[in-house]
Structures are given as C-alpha cells and as structure tokens.
Amino acid sequence: MENQHKILVLDDDADWLELSREMLTQLPSKPEIRTATSGKRALAMLDGEPFRLLICDLKMPRIDGLQVLAIVRRRFPELRTVVLSALEDEDFRSRAYALGVDMFWLKTEMQGNLQMYLECLESLLGRDQDGGFRGIQSKSLMDIIQMECLTRSSSVLRITRGSLVARLWIQGGELTDAEAEGARGEAAFRRILTWKSGTFENLPAEPNRKRTIVKPVNALLLESAQAIDESGGGPEASDQTVQIHRRTVWKLSLLTRTGAEFVVAVPPEGQGVHEAMGTQAQTAEQYATWTRRATEIIKRMGDLVDAGPLLHLDGNNSERQLLLIPRENKNFLVGWSPEASEGLLEKTKKLVASWDS
Amino acid sequence: MGLLNNIFGSRPGVTQLPSGSITVNRAGQILSSTVSSAYPADLLHAVGKEVLALLREARTAQMPLAEVSIHFASLRITARELRGGAIIFLFPQTALSPISN
Numbered sequence: 396m397e398n399q400h401k402i403l404v405l406d407d408d409a410d411w412l413e414l415s416r417e418m419l420t421q422l423p424s425k426p427e428i429r430t431a432t433s434g435k436r437a438l439a440m441l442d443g444e445p446f447r448l449l450i451c452d453l454k455m456p457r458i459d460g461l462q463v464l465a466i467v468r469r470r471f472p473e474l475r476t477v478v479l480s481a482l483e484d485e486d487f488r489s490r491a492y493a494l495g496v497d498m499f500w501l502k503t504e505m506q507g508n509l510q511m512y513l514e515c516l517e518s519l520l521g522r523d524q525d526g527g528f529r530g531i532q533s534k535s536l537m538d539i540i541q542m543e544c545l546t547r548s549s550s551v552l553r554i555t556r557g558s559l560v561a562r563l564w565i566q567g568g569e570l571t572d573a574e575a576e577g578a579r580g581e582a583a584f585r586r587i588l589t590w591k592s593g594t595f596e597n598l599p600a601e602p603n604r605k606r607t608i609v610k611p612v613n614a615l616l617l618e619s620a621q622a623i624d625e626s627g628g629g630p631e632a633s634d635q636t637v638q639i640h641r642r643t644v645w646k647l648s649l650l651t652r653t654g655a656e657f658v659v660a661v662p663p664e665g666q667g668v669h670e671a672m673g674t675q676a677q678t679a680e681q682y683a684t685w686t687r688r689a690t691e692i693i694k695r696m697g698d699l700v701d702a703g704p705l706l707h708l709d710g711n712n713s714e715r716q717l718l719l720i721p722r723e724n725k726n727f728l729v730g731w732s733p734e735a736s737e738g739l740l741e742k743t744k745k746l747v748a749s750w751d752s
Numbered sequence: 753m754g755l756l757n758n759i760f761g762s763r764p765g766v767t768q769l770p771s772g773s774i775t776v777n778r779a780g781q782i783l784s785s786t787v788s789s790a791y792p793a794d795l796l797h798a799v800g801k802e803v804l805a806l807l808r809e810a811r812t813a814q815m816p817l818a819e820v821s822i823h824f825a826s827l828r829i830t831a832r833e834l835r836g837g838a839i840i841f842l843f844p845q846t847a848l849s850p851i852s853n
Contacts, residue, residue: 678814685813689806693822696802696829699795700770703825710810710820717815 400426400447400520405437405463406479407455411502415450415479418509422517434458441471447520453480453487461487464494468596472555475519479505493596536588537616544568544612545675549600554587561587564604570612572604580607581615588619613651613673620644646672646750653746656715656730660750661686663724674730686719686728707740718743769827769844776800778836787842803831803840 404415412430419428426447431437435458437449449467453460460478467474476496480487481503488499497519505512536554540563543552547568554561554575561575561583573584608615621644650658650673657673659682669686671679693705708719716731720743727747731739772786780801787796803820810817821830828843 681813682815685809685815688809692802692806692809696799696822697824699798699802700827702769702827702829706823706825708820708822710817712816712818715815717817 400424401445402426402428402448402450402516402520403437403440403446404428404430404450405432405434405455405460406430406452407432408452411452418513419516422513422520424517424520426520434460434463437463438466438470441467441474446471446474448475448477448516450477450479450516453478453482453491461490461494464491464496468495468555477516477519495596536590537620540565540570540612541616542675544570545673549602551598551601553596553598554590556590559590561590562598563587564601566600566602566604566606570608570615571606572608581610584608584615585619585622588616613647617644617648617651620647643672649746649749653742654731654735655743655746656732657682658730658746658750659683659686659728660725661728663687666724682728686726689719690721690726707743709740720744720747722747770796770799770842771844773839773841774800775834775839776804776837778804780804783837799829799842800838800840803829803838807831807833807838 402419404412404419406412406415409432412432416428416430419426429440429446431440434455437451440446441449451460451463451467455463460480464476464478467476477498477500478491478496479500479502481501483501483503491499498515500512500515540552543550543565545568549566549568552563552565554563559576562573563570563584564572570584573580573587575583575587578586646658655673657671657679659669659671659674659679661669661683664687669679669683671682674682689708690705693708697703697705705721707721708717710717710719711733713733715733716735716739718727718729718731718739720727720729727743727750729743729746731743768788768791770787770791772788774785774787774796775783777783780797782793782797782800785796806820806822807817810820817833819830819832821828824845826845828845830841830843831838
C-alpha cells in the first residue's frame with residue numbers, strides 16, 4: 396500500500412482524537428490515521444515517518460498549535476496542514492493562514508458540514524503532483540504577487556520552497572526588492588518566478604529597505620512569463636496548459652503595451668463567465684455585474700428616446716477612467732488611469748479588437 | 753387647410769431627439785430643463801431615472817462615477833453626479849457633429 400497516505404491528527408483531547416479517527420476512516424482514499432496528544436509527540440512522529448496531512452488543534456498546553464505549525468512549515472514544507480479548532484476568533488484564523496495552512500475549520504462548522512470537510516481533506520490528499528502555493532493552491536506565484544500589488548499593500552512576502560527561502564519586498568503596491576538564492580533585485584525576482592510550488596507568508600513591511608527594482612511589476616511579470624513561455628513551460632506542461640499560459644501572456648502583454656489598468660470581458664447573462672485581467676477576482680465580479688446592469692439600463696434608455704444602438708460609454712472619477720465597449724458576444728469594460736492621454740477610445744477599441752485574436 | 757392632418761393625423765412619425773440639459777434630484781424629479789417643451793416630459797423623466805440608476809449601480813460596484821457619457825448612434829448623453837442627483841446634457845448627433853472621444 397505504497398500509495399496510502401498518512402494523516403496525523405494532533406489534539407490534546409483524547410476523546411476528540413477517537414472521534415476524528417472514526418470520521419476520517421470515511422475518506423474514500425482510506426488513509427492511515429495516526430494521532431498525537433501533544434505538539435512534541437507530533438513533531439517526533441513527523442520526524443520519524445512521512446505524513447501527507449497534519450490536522451492540528453490550536454489550543455493546547457505547552458506547545459500550542461500555532462507554534463507547531465510554525466515549526467512544521469519550516470521543517471516539512473511539503474506537508475499539508477489543516478487547522479481544526481474550537482476557537483471562534485478571526486485573529487487566530489488569519490494568523491494560521493499567515494503561517495501557510497491549507498485550510499482552517501471550526502470544530503462546530505465541521506460537525507455541521509462533515510461531508511464538505513471530508514471532501515476538502517480528500518482534495519488535499521490528492522494534490523501530490525499539483526503545483527501552486529500553500530493556502531492559495533490554485534494560484535501561481537504570479538497571481539499571488541499581482542494580488543499583493545493590486546491591493547497596494549505593503550509587506551514582505553517570504554516564500555519557502557524546501558530549503559530555499561526567498562523574499563519579496565512590496566511597498567504601497569510596488570515591488571521594491573527581491574532576494575533569492577544569493578541573487579538580489581530583478582535577477583532574484585526572475586528566479587523566484589520559476590518556482591512552481593512552495594509556501595509563503597506575509598511578514599510586516601520594511602519601508603526603509605533600499606530599493607533595487609524600479610521596473611513596474613507588470614513589466615517584470617510579463618518578461619518572466621515570456622521567458623518561461625519560450626522555454627516551453629517545462630516538460631510536465633500539457634498542451635492545454637501551454638495554450639492557456641500563452642493566452643494569458645498575450646493578454647497581459649496587451650494590457651502592459653496599451654497601458655490599460657484592467658480589462659473585464661463580460662458575456663451576456665447565462666452565456667459563460669466573465670474574464671478579467673489586471674484586477675482582483677472580487678472586484679472583477681463587481682465590475683462584471685455593473686457592466687451587465689449598465690448595458691441593460693442603456694438599452695432601455697436608447698429604446699426610450701430612439702437614440703439607436705450604443706457605440707460606447709465612458710466615465711470617470713478621481714481614481715480612474717472607464718470605457719465600456721459593446722461587442723456582439725461580449726461587452727468589455729476597460730479601466731485606465733486618470734492621467735491616461737487622449738485617444739483613449741481608439742486605444743480601447745484596438746485593445747478590445749485584439750483581445751480574443 | 754389641415755386636410756393632410758385630418759387624413760394622416762398630426763403626430764409626427766419620428767420623435768425629435770431631445771437637445772439641452774436637465775437637472776434631476778436624487779428622487780428622479782426634474783428640477784430644471786432647457787429641453788424644448790415640445791419634447792414629452794415623461795420621456796425626459798424616464799431618461800433622468802435611468803441615468804440615476806446607472807450612477808447608483810456604479811456606486812454599488814465600488815466604482816462611483818463623477819461623470820458618465822453614453823454615446824448612442826444618434827445621441828450623446830453626458831451626466832455629472834450632483835449629490836445623489838445629476839445634471840444631464842443631451843446632444844443629438846448629426847453628420848455635422850464633432851466626433852467625440
């Protein structure tokens with residue numbers, strides 16, 4: 396049974412451990428379940444044999460769960476971790492996620508959603524070969540960096556891959572410095588982007604750190620993506636993955652070349668999901684909803700006054716300029732900075748025309 | 753006199769496009785207007801309400817708009833947000849109108 400995964404459950408409550416064992420035997424992959432009642436014992440067991448998943452309580456005597464997780468993350472970077480706690484405190488949840496745990500469940504929630512809990516665990520057990528970064532499994536490092544920069548946050552992103560440690564300094568949404576494998580600046584950044592998996596954590600910002608990177612992060616991401624693309628995306632990349640990757644690179648380059656901040660392409664209601672580039676998922680969702688509603692309102696207005704079809708809409712506020720361009724099968728919402736120059740309509744029309752080419 | 757009107761009716765086949773400006777309050781009531789009084793007031797009122805809905809939806813989507821221009825094939829509607837209400841400019845587009853960008 397070489398493929399049988401092992402799960403270690405750590406909790407100071409022996410009754411709970413017994414209950415957990417019973418629940419986990421329902422997992423379809425039938426993993427081997429081991430238990431530990433203290434952090435020290437759990438760490439000794441992890442040292443002694445390979446485990447796939449650690450399910451960890453937070454409130455425990457002597458070494459608490461967060462301490463165990465901090466050690467585990469350093470010593471066993473490939474181990475998947477799930478926190479299962481009775482502590483209904485958002486602070487603990489965010490601290491656990493900052494440590495790079497894959498999931499955080501409240502015991503009360505878990506008991507009410509046992510099936511979902513088990514499905515989540517099964518999904519984690521099945522991710523042997525997947526790339527992605529702990530905590531944000533389906534996202535690449537590029538996505539994570541983009542998210543950090545888009546939120547204009549200031550932090551130090553510490554990325555660990557086995558024994559390798561890298562740091563990215565982000566100040567006010569701008570990438571200011573990078574350090575990895577003895578390299579610094581842009582060279583370090585390019586190296587980090589070749590990593591396909593690992594763990595990451597957000598450390599407090601270091602505003603006084605000397606700036607070594609002056610290029611915009613989108614330009615750096617684009618260069619790195621093109622370099623990866625030219626190298627073929629690695630031997631394990633399937634044709635479909637390469638295609639998706641190329642399309643993403645193409646659209647990212649289009650965005651960078653034209654200087655637009657974001658593009659949201661919105662198909663009519665019920666005819667597929669929107670596609671966004673340059674904006675966070677939640678914001679993109681809001682923009683897509685507005686685009687749909689605005690299109691309906693404008694159509695009503697046009698019918699009312701017999702004004703003919705909509706050619707385009709433009710709008711602005713102090714933060715950005717927006718252009719809504721209708722197309723046969725999609726409507727495009729394109730965001731520009733307030734400083735963007737004249738000729739915006741032509742630029743937007745060209746961008747939209749090239750989007751799906 | 754009026755023979756043709758008696759036969760075909762006096763209603764024009766095509767409504768003239770509105771030209772001028774209106775100011776609407778947050779409830780959509782028209783406070784002032786420079787649009788010809790021959791233009792149906794209920795249509796103007798409806799345009800005001802739709803413009804307010806457009807601005808309101810933008811606020812809901814976390815991107816409040818200070819100004820918006822809707823370019824139809826034959827009419828441009830430009831609206832500026834005014835504390836929940838709006839001032840709305842209506843510009844019919846003709847072959848001689850300048851190309852807007």
